[in-house]
Amino acid sequence: MPIGPLVKTTRLGALARKEMRQIMRDKQLIFILFLMPLIQLCIYGYALSPDVNHLRLGIIDYSQSPTSRGFISALCENEVFERRDSGDSEAALGEKVRGGKLDVGIVIPPELERNFKSRKVTEIQVLLDGVDANTAGIANAYINQIVMSFDRLIRTGSQIPFQRAAPQISFVYNQGLVSNWFFVPGVIALVLNLVSTLVSSAAVVREKDSGTLEQLLMTPVSSFQILTAKIIPLSALLLINVSVSLFLSTFLFHVPFRGNLLVFFSVSLLYIIVGISIGIFLAAISENQRQTLLTSFFINLPVIQLSGAISPLESMPPFFQWLSLLDPLRYYCSAVRAILLKGAGFDAIWRDVLALAIFAVVLLWLSSARFREQLK
Amino acid sequence: MQKLPWCSDTMSVEPVVTVKNLVKNYGQTQAVKNLNFAINPGELFGLIGPDGAGKTTTFHILGGIMDATAGEVLALGIKPRDVRLQIGYLTQQFSLYTDLSIEENLKYVAGIREVPADEFEERKYKYLRAMDLLRFKERLAGKLSGGMKQKLALCCALMASPKLLLLDEPTTGVDPVSRREFWDLLATVTGDGVTVAVATPYLDEAERCSRLILMHEGEIQEMGSVAELKSGLKMKRLEVRVNQPDASGGTLEKLEEKLWAMPQSKEKIKDIQAFGDRLDVLTAQPQETEGLIQTATDLPVSIEVQDPTLENVFVNRLKGKVHVDHETRYPFVEKAPQPAGAEAIAARSISKVFGAFKAVNDVSLSVQYGEIYGLLGANGAGKTTTIKMLCGLLQPTKGEMILCGAKSNLRSAALRQRLGYMSQKFTLYDDLTILENLEFYCGVYQVQDRLKNERIDWVLANSGLQGQENMLTGRLPGGWKQRLSFGAAVMHQPEVLFLDEPTSGVDPLARREMWRMIREFAADGTAVLVTTHFLEEAEHCSQLGFMVAGELVAEGSPSGIKESQPGQLLEIRFSNQQAAYELLRENLDAWRVSVFADSLHIVVDDPDKELPRIVDLAKGAGIDVIEARPLPFSLEDSFISIVKRASVKADDKAA
Structure with missing residues (x-):
C-alpha cells in the first residue's frame, strides 16, 4: 500500500505532538530541565571546592639555622600555608593542633643543620589535625612535596631561590584540582544523566499510572511508535538541557570550550539515548511513579559515583576502576572533558564514542524489549 | 421500640442533625445555597443529586471538616467539630493501612479510640461476619478487592461505635453483591440506633433509605420517603x-x-x-x-x-435544569451492511489460567452487530479478564476467539482500527485540554479532517462542553470526563465497542446521556460489549451474561433473566422490622433477606409453603406481619440470587 508509510508517520506525529504538549505543560519538568543544570553546577562548582588554601601552620624551630630558615620560607612562600603563632614548646604546639587552633604543626629538630652538612637524613615531625581527614591528607602531601623539592634543590646545589620552588610544587600537585575545570564537565555529564533518566521514566510510567497506556494499546499504534514518539521530543529537550549546561559552564565558570560543537552534541545525543533507555527500563519494571523514583536511586548513584564525574577515577581502588568500565557515564565524562579542555575531535575520543554507541544500542534494545514485554 | 423512630408521633425526639439556612461559598461560586433539614435518630438518610450538587460539601460541613459560610449546623446537639469523635466518616477513598491485615486495621482503629478488649472482640466478630470478611481476617488490606476494602472501611468506622455515620458515595466501583452486604450492615446498625447519612449515585441503593433529599445546585429539590417521592410524581x-x-x-x-x-x-x-x-x-x-x-x-x-422508579423522579425533577444538546447527531459514515447473523465478537470455550488460578473457565458467548451485550459479575468473577481476552489484550489459554469476523491475528493494527475501547479507569490525558485529547485520538485513528471537526462538535455538544474545549481535562468532574472519554473512544466510528464499567461514579443524569450515546451507536450497527456493577444500567442491554467464579452461569435478555428466576420475591412489612430482619436471616439463607426502607424483601422458592412459615416464625417471636405482597424480580435481585445459588453449587462441588 503506497499510503502505508504516510499514515504511520502521521500517527507518529499525533503521538509526538501529544508528548510535546504534555511536556510543555509540566512545570516541574521544565524546572528540572533548566534549573537542574544551574543548581548542580553551582553546588559542585562553588561549594564543593577541593582546593586547600591558607592552612594555619605552626613551626617550632629548634635548629635556628640558615637551612631551617630556608625550609620555613619554602613552606610559607605559597598560598597553602600561613604561619601562625606556635607557642614556645613542642607540647604547646601539640596542644594548639589538638585544640583546632592550628591545622598543621612542624617541629624542626636541632640536628638539622648538622645532619644536612654531614648528608644524613633528618626526621622532621609533622602534627596534623586529623578531624578533617581530607584536608589533613592534602596538607600532608603538600608538606612531603615541599620537603622533597627542598631536598632536591639543596642537593643539586642550585642557585635558584627557594621562593621560586613553591609555586611550581603547588601547580604540579594540583593538576586539575585547583580550578573548577575538573568538575564542570563532570557535572554537565551528571546532570544529563539524572535529567534524562528521570524525565523519560516519568513520561512512560505516567501513562501506565493513569491507565492511558491500556487505551493506547487498543488503538492501531504499535509499541514501536509509542516509544519513538516519546524518545524524539525528549531527545530534543535534553539537547537543550545540555546546551544550558554548556552555556552556564563557560559563562559562570569560564571553562574553555576548545572543541567542536558538532562533536560535543553528537556525543551528547548518544548519551541522551543511553539515559532515556535507562529511564524507559526503570519505568517498564516499576508499577508506579514512586517505585520508579526509588529504583532510580539504586541505578543513578552508583552510575555517577563510578563515572569519575566528581572524583577522579585514578583515586579509586583497582576493582572499582575495573567496574567503572561498565558505566556508560564514564565514557561520556571522559569524552566531554577531552572535548572541552583539550579540544579533542572524533579521532582522539573514538574509543569513548564507540563504547557509548554500543551502550546506546544495547540499552535501547533491552529497554524497548522490556517495555513491549510488560504490555503482554 | 415498636414504632419506627422517625414516625411523626415521636416528634419529641431530638434530631441528631439539624441544618438551618446553611450556605457555603467557594470564592464566587455558591456550592450550597440555603439548606434546611433535620435527621432523626436511627434514620438511614439519603442524599442524591447530580455531580456538583453540593453533596460532598454538605458532608464536609456535617463532619466538622469544613466551616459553613452562613447558617447553623448542629450534630448531636452541638457544633460538629466538637463531637468529631462520635462521628464516623467514610468517603470513596479507602482510608485503610494497606500493609496491615484486616484484623490489624481493626485493632489499630479500636486502639486509638480506646475500645475495651471485650467490646472489640464482640464488634469485630459481628461486623466481619456481616460483611463476609471473617475468613479473610489475616489478609492484608492492600490485597483486598475494592468492594472488600470499602466493607472493611465501614467496619473500621463502626469500631468506635459512632452515634452518627456520614458516608459519601461509599460504594462507587463496588460490585452488587458487596453493595448488598454493605447496605444490609447499614440497616443493622441503624437498627442499633446509629444514625446514618449517605450520599449515593446509585438509585437502587437510595430505595433502601428511610428518607431522601434530592439536591441540585446546592438546593433541595425534594425531600421525603421513597414512597412519597414516587407518589409525588x-x-x-x-x-x-x-x-x-x-x-x-x-x-x-x-x-x-x-x-x-x-x-x-x-x-x-x-x-x-x-x-x-x-x-x-x-x-x-x-x-x-x-x-x-x-x-x-x-x-x-x-x-x-x-x-415510577426513583430514576424517573430524579430525571423529571431535574429535567430542563441541565442543558444538553441532543440535536447534534453523530456523523456516521455509511458502511456496507454486515451479513445477517455475522458475529462481531464471539468466544468459543475460552479459558484463562494464571499459574494455578483459573480466572476464566470455558466461557462461550456471541455478540451480533447492533447488539448491546452486558457482562455482569461480582469482583473477581473474571469479567475484566474476559473482556481483555475478547478485545485481544490477553491471549486465552484455551479456546477460540472471533473479533470482527477475524479468527487470528487479533492484535493487528488493521483490526484495532475497527475497535473502540473505554476502560474503567478514566483514560484521557489530564494534562491536555479537552480539544487536544479529542484531536489526539483523531490523529491516532487517522480520522479524516472533514469528519474530525464534525465529530468533535458532536462530543462537545452531547457532553454539554461547548465553549470549554480549551479547559484542562483534569479539571472536569467525573460525569463529564466519562462522557468525553466515551466520545474519544468512538472518534473513528468503531464497528465493535468495548466499555469496561463506563459509568462508574456517574450521576443518573449523566448516565442517561451516556446511554443515549451508546444506543445511538448500537442503532447504527455497532456491536457493544459492556461491563457494569450497576444493575439498573444493565437494563439497557439487549443481552446479559452473568459470571460467577470464572464461569458464565446465566445468559438472556433482561426480561428473560428476571422471568427465569425460580421462586418469588416478597415485600413484607412487619411490626418490628429490625427483630424480624435478624430472625429471618438466622432462619433463612442470609442473602434472601434485605431491608428496603420500611419493609423487608425476601426471596422464597415456594411462596405458598414458605410465606406461612415466615408468618409463623414471626408470630413465635411476637412480631406481626402487617402486609405482604409479591414483587417482580429486579435485575439486582436476580443477580444476587443467581450469584448466591451458583456459589452454593460451587461449594457443594468442592465439598
Whole structure:
C-alpha cells in the first residue's frame, strides 16, 4: 500500500505532538530541565571546592639555622600555608593542633643543620589535625612535596631561590584540582544523566499510572511508535538541557570550550539515548511513579559515583576502576572533558564514542524489549 | 421500640442533625445555597443529586471538616467539630493501612479510640461476619478487592461505635453483591440506633433509605420517603415490550421516534426512555397513553403499568435544569451492511489460567452487530479478564476467539482500527485540554479532517462542553470526563465497542446521556460489549451474561433473566422490622433477606409453603406481619440470587 508509510508517520506525529504538549505543560519538568543544570553546577562548582588554601601552620624551630630558615620560607612562600603563632614548646604546639587552633604543626629538630652538612637524613615531625581527614591528607602531601623539592634543590646545589620552588610544587600537585575545570564537565555529564533518566521514566510510567497506556494499546499504534514518539521530543529537550549546561559552564565558570560543537552534541545525543533507555527500563519494571523514583536511586548513584564525574577515577581502588568500565557515564565524562579542555575531535575520543554507541544500542534494545514485554 | 423512630408521633425526639439556612461559598461560586433539614435518630438518610450538587460539601460541613459560610449546623446537639469523635466518616477513598491485615486495621482503629478488649472482640466478630470478611481476617488490606476494602472501611468506622455515620458515595466501583452486604450492615446498625447519612449515585441503593433529599445546585429539590417521592410524581410508568424475536437493532428507537411524532404525545407523555428490550413511557394518564401506543405501531406490543422508579423522579425533577444538546447527531459514515447473523465478537470455550488460578473457565458467548451485550459479575468473577481476552489484550489459554469476523491475528493494527475501547479507569490525558485529547485520538485513528471537526462538535455538544474545549481535562468532574472519554473512544466510528464499567461514579443524569450515546451507536450497527456493577444500567442491554467464579452461569435478555428466576420475591412489612430482619436471616439463607426502607424483601422458592412459615416464625417471636405482597424480580435481585445459588453449587462441588 503506497499510503502505508504516510499514515504511520502521521500517527507518529499525533503521538509526538501529544508528548510535546504534555511536556510543555509540566512545570516541574521544565524546572528540572533548566534549573537542574544551574543548581548542580553551582553546588559542585562553588561549594564543593577541593582546593586547600591558607592552612594555619605552626613551626617550632629548634635548629635556628640558615637551612631551617630556608625550609620555613619554602613552606610559607605559597598560598597553602600561613604561619601562625606556635607557642614556645613542642607540647604547646601539640596542644594548639589538638585544640583546632592550628591545622598543621612542624617541629624542626636541632640536628638539622648538622645532619644536612654531614648528608644524613633528618626526621622532621609533622602534627596534623586529623578531624578533617581530607584536608589533613592534602596538607600532608603538600608538606612531603615541599620537603622533597627542598631536598632536591639543596642537593643539586642550585642557585635558584627557594621562593621560586613553591609555586611550581603547588601547580604540579594540583593538576586539575585547583580550578573548577575538573568538575564542570563532570557535572554537565551528571546532570544529563539524572535529567534524562528521570524525565523519560516519568513520561512512560505516567501513562501506565493513569491507565492511558491500556487505551493506547487498543488503538492501531504499535509499541514501536509509542516509544519513538516519546524518545524524539525528549531527545530534543535534553539537547537543550545540555546546551544550558554548556552555556552556564563557560559563562559562570569560564571553562574553555576548545572543541567542536558538532562533536560535543553528537556525543551528547548518544548519551541522551543511553539515559532515556535507562529511564524507559526503570519505568517498564516499576508499577508506579514512586517505585520508579526509588529504583532510580539504586541505578543513578552508583552510575555517577563510578563515572569519575566528581572524583577522579585514578583515586579509586583497582576493582572499582575495573567496574567503572561498565558505566556508560564514564565514557561520556571522559569524552566531554577531552572535548572541552583539550579540544579533542572524533579521532582522539573514538574509543569513548564507540563504547557509548554500543551502550546506546544495547540499552535501547533491552529497554524497548522490556517495555513491549510488560504490555503482554 | 415498636414504632419506627422517625414516625411523626415521636416528634419529641431530638434530631441528631439539624441544618438551618446553611450556605457555603467557594470564592464566587455558591456550592450550597440555603439548606434546611433535620435527621432523626436511627434514620438511614439519603442524599442524591447530580455531580456538583453540593453533596460532598454538605458532608464536609456535617463532619466538622469544613466551616459553613452562613447558617447553623448542629450534630448531636452541638457544633460538629466538637463531637468529631462520635462521628464516623467514610468517603470513596479507602482510608485503610494497606500493609496491615484486616484484623490489624481493626485493632489499630479500636486502639486509638480506646475500645475495651471485650467490646472489640464482640464488634469485630459481628461486623466481619456481616460483611463476609471473617475468613479473610489475616489478609492484608492492600490485597483486598475494592468492594472488600470499602466493607472493611465501614467496619473500621463502626469500631468506635459512632452515634452518627456520614458516608459519601461509599460504594462507587463496588460490585452488587458487596453493595448488598454493605447496605444490609447499614440497616443493622441503624437498627442499633446509629444514625446514618449517605450520599449515593446509585438509585437502587437510595430505595433502601428511610428518607431522601434530592439536591441540585446546592438546593433541595425534594425531600421525603421513597414512597412519597414516587407518589409525588403523580405518574405511572408503562413498560412497553415488542414481542418479536429480534426486536433489537433500532426497533425500539424507531418506536420511540414514532411516539414522539404523534400530535397527542406532547401533552400525554412526559418522558420516554429506551432500555435493552423495552421502552419506559412515563405518563399521568396511563390508560389513554396505552391506547396511544397501541395505535402508534402495528408491531405486537405488550404493556405493563408499573410505579415510577426513583430514576424517573430524579430525571423529571431535574429535567430542563441541565442543558444538553441532543440535536447534534453523530456523523456516521455509511458502511456496507454486515451479513445477517455475522458475529462481531464471539468466544468459543475460552479459558484463562494464571499459574494455578483459573480466572476464566470455558466461557462461550456471541455478540451480533447492533447488539448491546452486558457482562455482569461480582469482583473477581473474571469479567475484566474476559473482556481483555475478547478485545485481544490477553491471549486465552484455551479456546477460540472471533473479533470482527477475524479468527487470528487479533492484535493487528488493521483490526484495532475497527475497535473502540473505554476502560474503567478514566483514560484521557489530564494534562491536555479537552480539544487536544479529542484531536489526539483523531490523529491516532487517522480520522479524516472533514469528519474530525464534525465529530468533535458532536462530543462537545452531547457532553454539554461547548465553549470549554480549551479547559484542562483534569479539571472536569467525573460525569463529564466519562462522557468525553466515551466520545474519544468512538472518534473513528468503531464497528465493535468495548466499555469496561463506563459509568462508574456517574450521576443518573449523566448516565442517561451516556446511554443515549451508546444506543445511538448500537442503532447504527455497532456491536457493544459492556461491563457494569450497576444493575439498573444493565437494563439497557439487549443481552446479559452473568459470571460467577470464572464461569458464565446465566445468559438472556433482561426480561428473560428476571422471568427465569425460580421462586418469588416478597415485600413484607412487619411490626418490628429490625427483630424480624435478624430472625429471618438466622432462619433463612442470609442473602434472601434485605431491608428496603420500611419493609423487608425476601426471596422464597415456594411462596405458598414458605410465606406461612415466615408468618409463623414471626408470630413465635411476637412480631406481626402487617402486609405482604409479591414483587417482580429486579435485575439486582436476580443477580444476587443467581450469584448466591451458583456459589452454593460451587461449594457443594468442592465439598
